Amino acid sequence: MIEVKALSKSFGKVKAVKEVSFVAPDNQVTALLGANGAGKTTSLRMIYSLITPESGEVMIDGINPQKEPEKARKLLGVLPDSRGLYLRLTARENIQYFGRLHGMSESQINSRIESLVEDLRMQDFIDRKTDGFSQGQRVKVAIARALVHDPQNIILDEPTNGLDVMSTRGVRSFLRKEKARGKCILFSSHVMQEVAAVSDEILIVNDGRVCASGTEKQLMEQTNMNSLEDAFVHIVTNGEGHE
Amino acid sequence: MSNQIFTVAKKEIKDNLRDRKTVMSSIFMGAVFMPVLFVVLMNFITNMQKDKAEAQLKVSVQGTANATSLVKFFKSKGAEIKEFNGDARQAIIDKDEEAVLVIPDTFAEQFEKGVPAKVELYYDKTAKGATNVTQSRITALLAEYSSNIGMTRLQLRGVSPMLLRAVMVEDHDVSTAQSKGAMVMTFLPYVLIIGLFLGSMYLAIDTMAGEKERNSLEPLLLNPIKRSNLLIGKLIATITFGIITMFATIAAFKVAMPFMPLADLGMTVDFGLKNVSILVLVLAPLTVMAASLQTIVATYSKSFKEAQTYVNLLMFIPMIPSMALMFMPIKEKLWMMATPVLSQNLIINQIMRGETVSTISIIAAIVGSLFVGLVLALIAIKLYKRESLLFSG
Structure with missing residues (x-):
């Protein structure tokens, strides 16, 4: 479970994140939906303690990542915005490296890789050097690498950015499976269909704030709109509805 | 967790050994190309001088x-x-x-x-x-x-x-046979030190700026490892390449020695086990300094190319004392022996001249170079911990 209380951060004079609070419980997919530059990535980066919040607090299963970053990271699996692989290493070696950094034994790593290969359908390229991988193959390896330690909490920043239909479906079904295993999944996106397809709870982020939350249905009811996209536009423009 | 440090070091070494460009430019250029160039140049110069002096x-x-x-x-x-x-x-x-x-x-x-x-x-x-x-x-x-x-x-x-x-x-003229030849050999220390800098250069760039350019830094930092340990692992890999190149360069010179026209110059350079050991002892601590310095510079660059430009500028550092020493023969003092790069220059020159290198000089060179190297390593760690690391450049 991820709990966020009144998180704020500014870069110079720009206030990127303003008093963001929410709870992402276990057994649920929570989405941060917002336009580019709305403050999603900065919020996520504070949650996985890559940057220090100006104020506010984060709790990952009761652990404060600011105070105990290593402990919190063991409970977290993160697919960040940048997801570069080591091109001279094979997909397997990329994943093994992160497993070892997590302090896993070689046998633990190998059996985990076997199940990830299965779930993410990586059989064809698991032992190939990652140089020249397609976007979809790269994202799969990056997800496997991030989740090699089978964490309870999963954070993904725009996971399907730049993926084709088949890869997107693959990632979605993987997330559903992980949710079924009782995981807490938090992801950010600016794509409406994406959010509508997988998330249970949607948090609409605009100008550094969470300005609405609820299921897709609830958000449409709140705004009297008949699509998530219309509801989103209504919320972020205060009902003025720019085209 | 020291296991993590070695995990990082091992991965960086394996990763970079697979890059033929890195291996070629660091180990091959440093170790093989330089001694060969040395042999060719020395033969050319001495033959030209001899021909003229003896010809009608x-x-x-x-x-x-x-x-x-x-x-x-x-x-x-x-x-x-x-x-x-x-x-x-x-x-x-x-x-x-x-x-x-x-x-x-x-x-x-x-x-x-x-x-x-x-x-x-x-x-x-x-x-x-x-x-x-x-x-x-x-x-x-x-x-x-x-x-x-x-x-x-x-x-x-x-x-x-x-x-x-x-x-x-x-x-x-009290110069011995060796000290005459030492005139020609003044650039040997430079070649050995440059070799060692070349050896660690690509690793420093790849593990720091390369990681940023590939966009693999952020995922890496999300692992449960202290940033200091991460950097120490990377430094160990970088230093390892420096040391490999150092050994390769010394070995290559030992092989190349018989092909140098040393007898014609009236010199006998003693490149025996004792002097080779002294070379290894005084040059090895310098790898820590070279690697840390290159890592610090590479931390500030966001792309491989940018880092390459700046790290290449560091090549002037080993040149400074070598150049200075070519023109002014100065009497060795203890503080000089404790100054990194300068001390290695002086000691290699002493070996070339057939003089005995004093134990105190060797200790001063090792302690001085290690001290400066460790201070630079600490600075590198400090810089790596900055939050702006990801965004710099």
Whole structure:
């Protein structure tokens, strides 16, 4: 479970994140939906303690990542915005490296890789050097690498950015499976269909704030709109509805 | 968790060993190319010098008829006289002649009168190669002829020519056979130190700026490992490449030594086990400094190319003492022996000159270099912990 209380951060004079609070419980997919530059990535980066919040607090299963970053990271699996692989290493070696950094034994790593290969359908390229991988193959390896330690909490920043239909479906079904295993999944996106397809709870982020939350249905009811996209536009423009 | 440190170091070494470009440019360039270049250059230079000094002296003379006895003297000394007609100055500028001796019409008259008879010698002091050998041999012959004639004249007047020699210089050159050769070898320390810098350069760039360029830094930082441990692992990998290159360079020089014209230069460089051990002992701590320095510079760059530009500038650091030492022979002091790069230079020079390197110098070099290296490593760690690391550049 991820709990966020009144998180704020500014870069110079720009206030990127303003008093963001929410709870992402276990057994649920929570989405941060917002336009580019709305403050999603900065919020996520504070949650996985890559940057220090100006104020506010984060709790990952009761652990404060600011105070105990290593402990919190063991409970977290993160697919960040940048997801570069080591091109001279094979997909397997990329994943093994992160497993070892997590302090896993070689046998633990190998059996985990076997199940990830299965779930993410990586059989064809698991032992190939990652140089020249397609976007979809790269994202799969990056997800496997991030989740090699089978964490309870999963954070993904725009996971399907730049993926084709088949890869997107693959990632979605993987997330559903992980949710079924009782995981807490938090992801950010600016794509409406994406959010509508997988998330249970949607948090609409605009100008550094969470300005609405609820299921897709609830958000449409709140705004009297008949699509998530219309509801989103209504919320972020205060009902003025720019085209 | 020291296991994590070695996980990082092992991964970086494995990753970079797979890059043929890195292996070629660090280990091959540093270790093999340099000694080969050394052998070729040394042979070329010594052969050129030897050829000129031993070859028959050819003198281009304008106005041979004006000084028959001088010409005869030159011939008696084994010189070949070539009649020259034309503009002596232009011939030198055009590099048609190395040196031209012009004997003016006034020569015979002045000679008869017993006043200094003027001859003109044209040459280019700044010319490259062995031109200066020709000029100095002509000047020496002229001086010999002049003093022979002068002495005869004094004797004819009943004056002892010895009166002219108020001071007599007796040369005592105490340079040993090795120290003569050391002149040519002054750039050996530079080559060894450069090799070591080259060895760690690509690793420093790849593990720091490369990680940023590939966008793999952020995922890496999300692992449960302290940033200091992460950086220490990367530094160990970088230092390892520096040390491998150092060993390879020393080994390559040992192999190349017999092909260097050392005997012709009158030198015997002792590259035995003892001196090789000293080289390893004093050079190895320098790898820590080189790796840390390159890592610090690479932290500030966001792309491989940018880092390469800045890290290449660091190559000037090992050059500074090498260059300075070529021009000013200074007496070794303890503080110099504790100054990284300078101490390695001095000690390698001592070995080349066949001098015994004192234990205290070796200890000072090791302690001094390690201390500076560790301070730089701490700075690198400090910089790596900055939040702006991800966004810098």
